[in-house]
């Protein structure tokens with residue numbers, strides 16, 4: 001497994017990102033709690049490039065760079081195939097053996113390979129796929145807690161009940177007697193979150209955790225994540241720009257494996273700088289409006305094997321310059337945003 005924790009190859013020993021990156025962290029965004037921008041980042045990614053091991057010229061991720069601070073809720077958006085799952089699995093250290101990771105991932109200043117796996121946890125769109133259907137919830141949660149904390153069965157039961165209470169389940173003992181199929185999607189997602197919390201993670205990756213839920217349950221789970229985030233950083237993958245806008249501090253827009261824009265959620269919505277971000281947000285109602293699914297502009301995302309040297313968005317962009325055909329734009333700081341575009345006048 002080349003993309004495992006040990007497979008990340010350090011190209012740099014520094015994990016401090018330069019000033020323009022830090023500026024996107026200057027908060028005060030739309031009533032959100034302030035994030036300690038001066039504190040050491042929980043997650044720091046520098047120059048993360050993921051290629052096919054057998055075909056290293058094919059890049060699934062290209063020089064991805066960002067960092068997350070404690071208490072931050074960072075939404076990662078991008079259409080299907082843009083590389084969100086590849087990015088999450090690289091951070092988790094579980095990417096496929098067909099992939100090779102280059103670059104640098106640090107958790108709290110330590111290389112991924114030196115960090116306890118439990119410092120990061122992940123929750124998914126379909127919790128029922130990750131829960132054992134033939135084991136009661138209590139057994140599964142107790143087992144997790146016993147492994148992590150080395151507790152006796154009785155102590156583990158008490159801890160499991162506490163974790164269920166922490167995620168808003170008021171009758172933990174009854175819940176622990178149930179099988180996953182006896183519970184709703186929202187309850188199963190709470191159980192998954194409880195299992196994630198059992199690890200006391202510094203970083204929680206949430207891969208579309210609410211997209212299979214009805215609107216009311218979706219709100220409850222989002223409120224729960226909101227309560228929990230003060231103790232960790234949350235990387236929230238979503239196709240729902242309304243949620244990204246309403247819930248996150250910052251939004252990162254991934255396009256064809258490249259982060260093309262990063263900025264405070266309110267600024268990114270109000271003044272999107274990249275033409276792709278503009279196209280995405282042109283279909284979204286104001287902040288107070290109802291959430292909308294991600295609406296992609298005309299044309300299609302280039303497959304990883306078809307990506308050329310120039311800007312990946314050039315074939316869908318109405319403002320291309322000559323340089324866009326042969327030089328891929330790098331992220332650059334514009335006030336408090338970061339954008340990868342040659343034609344900011346367009």
Ligand SMILES: Nc1ncnc2c1ncn2[C@@H]1O[C@H](COP(=O)(O)OP(=O)(O)OP(=O)(O)O)[C@@H](O)[C@H]1O
Nearest residue numbers: 060079080081082083084085086087096098303304
């Ligand atoms: N193991 C692999 N081997 C070859 N290509 C891969 C592999 N894993 C992912 N890819 C390719 O990498 C690109 C990004 O895939 P990824 O699953 O990360 O997209 P995504 O943004 O998560 O999409 P979705 O929103 O549909 O989940 C896709 O073109 C996909 O086909």
